[in-house]
Amino acid sequence: MSFHHFRIRFIRLLLRHIVILVEALSYEGTTRARGYWNHFMSVLSVTYRKPRTTSLFLHLT
Numbered sequence: 001m002s003f004h005h006f007r008i009r010f011i012r013l014l015l016r017h018i019v020i021l022v023e024a025l026s027y028e029g030t031t032r033a034r035g036y037w038n039h040f041m042s043v044l045s046v047t048y049r050k051p052r053t054t055s056l057f058l059h060l061t
Contacts, residue, residue, distance in 0.1 A: 017043075 017040045024036045 017036075021036050021040065
């Protein structure tokens with residue numbers, strides 16, 4: 001898998017999580033949304049530890 005393809009997949013995953021978070025905020029209140037957010041941040045921190053993704057974050061910022 002090329003780096004560009006990986007980046008597209010990652011951004012798509014990121015957007016899906018943001019959509020879930022926004023829906024949780026609007027329909028299910030803040031407690032449930034905070035649970036989603038904590039889950040998302042833990043997923044992100046695990047992914048961030050991979051060297052490949054660290055370079056990806058440098059590209060995105």
